[in-house]
Amino acid sequence: MSKRQVTLIPGDGIGPEVVASARQLIDATGVGIEWIEAEAGASVFKKGIASGVPKDTIEAISKTRVALKGPLETPVGYGEKSANVTLRKLFETFGNLRPVRELPGVPTPYSGRGVDLIVVRENVEDLYAGIEHMQTPTVAQCLKLISAKGCEKIVRLAFEVARAEGRKSVHCATKANIMKLTEGMLKRTFERIAPEYPDIQASHIIIDNCAHQLVKKPEQFEVIVTTNMNGDIISDLSSALIGGLGFAPSANIGHDVAIFEAVHGSAPKYAGKDVINPTAMILSGVMMLRYLEEFEAAALIENAVLATLQEGKSLTRDVVGDARAVGTKAFTAAILANFGKRPSGVTPRVYRPLKVPRVVENPPPPRQRGLVGVDVFVEAALSPVEVGQKMEAAAAGTDFKLKMVSNRGTMVYPPTGAQTDCVDHWRCRFLMPSGDESRCTAQLTQLLRQVEAAGLRWMHIEKLPQFDGARGYTMAQGED
Numbered sequence: 001m002s003k004r005q006v007t008l009i010p011g012d013g014i015g016p017e018v019v020a021s022a023r024q025l026i027d028a029t030g031v032g033i034e035w036i037e038a039e040a041g042a043s044v045f046k047k048g049i050a051s052g053v054p055k056d057t058i059e060a061i062s063k064t065r066v067a068l069k070g071p072l073e074t075p076v077g078y079g080e081k082s083a084n085v086t087l088r089k090l091f092e093t094f095g096n097l098r099p100v101r102e103l104p105g106v107p108t109p110y111s112g113r114g115v116d117l118i119v120v121r122e123n124v125e126d127l128y129a130g131i132e133h134m135q136t137p138t139v140a141q142c143l144k145l146i147s148a149k150g151c152e153k154i155v156r157l158a159f160e161v162a163r164a165e166g167r168k169s170v171h172c173a174t175k176a177n178i179m180k181l182t183e184g185m186l187k188r189t190f191e192r193i194a195p196e197y198p199d200i201q202a203s204h205i206i207i208d209n210c211a212h213q214l215v216k217k218p219e220q221f222e223v224i225v226t227t228n229m230n231g232d233i234i235s236d237l238s239s240a241l242i243g244g245l246g247f248a249p250s251a252n253i254g255h256d257v258a259i260f261e262a263v264h265g266s267a268p269k270y271a272g273k274d275v276i277n278p279t280a281m282i283l284s285g286v287m288m289l290r291y292l293e294e295f296e297a298a299a300l301i302e303n304a305v306l307a308t309l310q311e312g313k314s315l316t317r318d319v320v321g322d323a324r325a326v327g328t329k330a331f332t333a334a335i336l337a338n339f340g341k342r343p344s345g346v347t348p349r350v351y352r353p354l355k356v357p358r359v360v361e362n363p364p365p366p367r368q369r370g371l372v373g374v375d376v377f378v379e380a381a382l383s384p385v386e387v388g389q390k391m392e393a394a395a396a397g398t399d400f401k402l403k404m405v406s407n408r409g410t411m412v413y414p415p416t417g418a419q420t421d422c423v424d425h426w427r428c429r430f431l432m433p434s435g436d437e438s439r440c441t442a443q444l445t446q447l448l449r450q451v452e453a454a455g456l457r458w459m460h461i462e463k464l465p466q467f468d469g470a471r472g473y474t475m476a477q478g479e480d
């Protein structure tokens with residue numbers, strides 16, 4: 001029988017040790033895997049490859065489509081971008097799955113509560129697009145980009161994960177109450193798609209309450225789907241509920257490629273010392289086996305890990321402290337010796353193949369679109385009234401009318417009485433009520449010239465669109 005090829009990236013710091021443990025156990029199950037070793041991370045940055053991912057590694061992953069990867073360090077002074085983020089984006093692994101389940105033999109304040117949930121984190125959009133600009137010498141901006149396509153893919157993935165794992169509910173956690181267009185897009189997409197999965201209970205929860213509920217009553221959650229930044233935070237929080245980073249596996253899932261890795265980093269201070277806990281990496285390997293539909297091999301390893309933890313004879317220092325600890329290799333050997341054992345009191349989950357959703361089409365374009373004005377962002381060391389009056393004058397001779405000026409999102413002109421501590425970054429909203437896109441665009445250059453002539457430096461503009469009659473922008477605090 002031909003072997004299934006998998007790219008193996010040992011990674012940096014403790015990476016080679018935890019990857020060796022996972023590989024040893026996967027090989028011992030007898031599944032036919034041919035490992036294709038590839039490099040990424042610190043050693044690659046040092047060779048002057050700024051992405052941290054060489055061409056050979058990209059080719060290997062493109063060919064095998066599945067990778068098991070150790071943590072990668074992002075050395076300061078070499079590459080600017082994280083090699084991890086590069087890999088996620090390069091292969092459009094749009095979903096990050098982070099399961100946490102109470103582990104026998106690993107006591108936590110939550111032991112006995114039955115914590116068993118999976119965070120489905122959007123993996124390539126949001127603030128992690130990494131598009132940042134200094135708008136003025138004192139004000140920085142990071143663009144939060146959320147797409148309809150990205151939302152649809154992650155929401156469908158969350159429901160498919162629920163089905164594959166026999167789970168009954170999915171929560172969508174967003175900050176849609178504040179960020180109505182970006183976070184709101186995930187919420188609206190979730191509400192639109194949920195009826196297609198009538199077997200699964202769908203609820204929305206505001207992300208801050210989700211964090212609160214995760215600490216208070218984590219057993220209420222089965223699947224949580226959320227945006228990239230929110231997911232980053234609540235998945236780390238969730239891993240602490242069951243024993244911490246040493247136990248947190250993950251999968252980066254795309255349409256064609258999946259990359260499996262522990263949530264933790266390269267913990268350089270422990271590198272080569274045979275002391276760290278390889279469980280997170282081993283369980284990442286278990287997730288990989290399930291993705292490859294090797295369910296028996298996955299269960300063999302998972303049960304042996306749980307049985308070893310439950311026995312409590314051979315545990316690493318992060319669980320039992322230095323005095324009673326065994327090393328990484330001895331812990332792995334103990335798991336191997338427990339192949340065939342099952343932990344008591346742990347109900348096995350029945351897994352089905354995961355159907356990774358395919359959303360090929362972008363949503364159709366709007367039937368009607370208009371442009372009702374423009375926000376011009378200017379730099380000025382003036383008072384709100386001075387900025388407002390200069391901007392009113394700058395609109396002279398155009399069809400634009402100044403509607404308001406805001407500072408860090410709060411309307412300050414016309415004056416509202418708000419006690420805003422203003423900085424040198426102002427958003428000036430000009431409306432052209434006709435909604436005529438070509439007229440608005442044609443007069444924009446004149447408006448910007450007149451803004452500059454008034455002595456204000458503009459650094460950014462945003463058009464105010466309408467799509468099928470719906471406003472494509474939000475109002476400032478205090479604006480009506």
Ligand code: NAP
Nearest residue numbers: 070071072073074084245246263264265266267276277318
């Ligand atoms: P880290 O490597 O995750 O280590 C932080 C701490 O977590 C360790 O000092 C240790 O805590 C504990 N820990 C982590 N893994 C463990 C394990 N397997 N067993 C037991 N304890 C474990 O985070 P970091 O120090 O912030 O980051 C180090 C490097 O890793 C950075 O270059 C970062 O960019 C990179 N990183 C990579 C990834 C990735 O490849 N996916 C993810 C995160 C960070 P104690 O000190 O309390 O023992």
